[in-house]
Amino acid sequence: MKHKFISSKMKKGQPLLNDRFLSRHVPQTRWYRDATLTMMLREFPVLYIKPDNGSAGTGIIRVKRLNRSESLISYKTKSIICRNRNIVFEVVKRMRRGKKYIIQRGITLATYRNKPFDLRIVLQKPSNRWLLTWMSAKVAPRSNSIVTNVAKGARDARIKEILRGADQPLHVSRVLKTLSGVSYKIARKLGSRFPFRIIGLDMGIDKKGKVWFIEANTKPNFHGLKKLDPIQYRRYLHAKRRIEARR
Structure with a gap:
């Protein structure tokens, strides 16, 4: 099965909005x-x-x-x-x-040093099941930034560092467990509808610690991430090679 690139946000978001469980984590x-x-x-x-x-x-x-x-x-x-x-x-x-x-x-995102941040989660499907191969944070450049995209000046950071240092008190292990569980459910839901082999999720944490889906990217950008976390990057590359070997 060849991976398919889908750019429409609504096409990827609608199956999640229609899901009884996942809709609780998707903004209207x-x-x-x-x-x-x-x-x-x-x-x-x-x-x-x-x-x-x-x-x-x-x-x-x-x-x-x-x-x-x-x-x-x-x-x-x-x-x-x-x-x-x-x-x-x-x-x-x-x-x-x-x-x-x-x-x-709009979700009122949690902040780190008064700057909003969201999370970059990547899942890959080298065989018959999804693997979560990457988790990191993206911190906006300013307190009033509209978006947290690295292309707009945000910086990538290690996820635990940002969650532990957040301006709001977050139960880090609970947030990570929920984040992982919701991300896997999203990958399985979208993977059941479309021929995906990799999904990059933009996920948010609000000021109360609730996990939110923001959008899904079927061609996630890994530029500059090798230096951030070489161990996770090797895990991503290993899964990528296994996917490419199956073509």
Whole structure:
């Protein structure tokens, strides 16, 4: 079975939203519609509008409700405050014409030295079962960063170092156990729907320690990770070679 690359965030996220267990770990996600933006902004204090086929955090817009009449729109490295009645106009103005977008409930990520972080989890399927071969953290460059992508200035870090040093008290062993369990379930769910042999998961931990799925990448980037953790990197390479040998 040859690995298939799928770029659509919604195509990979929908099976998880439809799963009774996994849906508890997936932020509410819908296709972008003007009315949906208005409705979800009333329900959630933070929203992310993302290109369905985007990568590396490019084109993501964050909307943060400040009060009943105003919201903060952040895009690239800029932010503006606008009236909620103008929110659709201001968001659409920053969207690329002809591209499909999704709206996702924003998660208040745990922080490390006042900077939000998320987690990079990689699973591979060299034989008939999934193996978790990589876990690390990505720490945003600034406290108000919109995304935690390394391509946008975030830094890779060892996962235990970041969890233990988080600004919020996290039960590290419990978080890691839940993270591993949820990640395996996601890999098995998506692997049952698509011919995947490798999945890179962006996972988040909120300030209360709950594990969240952010998105899945079917072509994860390992650039620069060899130096971060040579042991894990060798494990990843071993599984990669076994996958390639089966082609």
